[in-house]
Amino acid sequence: MSDIKSAFRRQGLVRPVQGRVLGGVCAGLGQRFGLAPWPTRFLFLVLLFLLPGSPFIIYPVLWVLMPSEY
Template sequence: MSSLLVRPRRGKIIAGVCAGLADRFGISRGLVRLGFVVFGLVGAGEIAYIIAWIIMPKGD
């Protein structure tokens, strides 16, 4: 499990937010992506994703 919350440069689909969250917390990237999709359908997943995209730095 990584100690930092960063967006990876590889293994990402759009901006790397889900991959970064999954790597940081040691869970499946697919599960995090599914969570954002479900949250986007019933809540404000898109807004949360964009905010995370802005505040999460890129990894090395």
């Protein structure tokens, strides 16, 4: 699992310390792709309505796999 976390860290997928609402996954994804946290959270909610159930699986998995920013 540390290999996955180090790969995520190399790609810039980290959960920021500042700006977290729940686990920091959406804030980290937004930071990685150049979006502000709130639009990223909105897109995540849209995804929740378009693909029922999948974000409830994806979010906790990313929460565990994405390393926290130091």
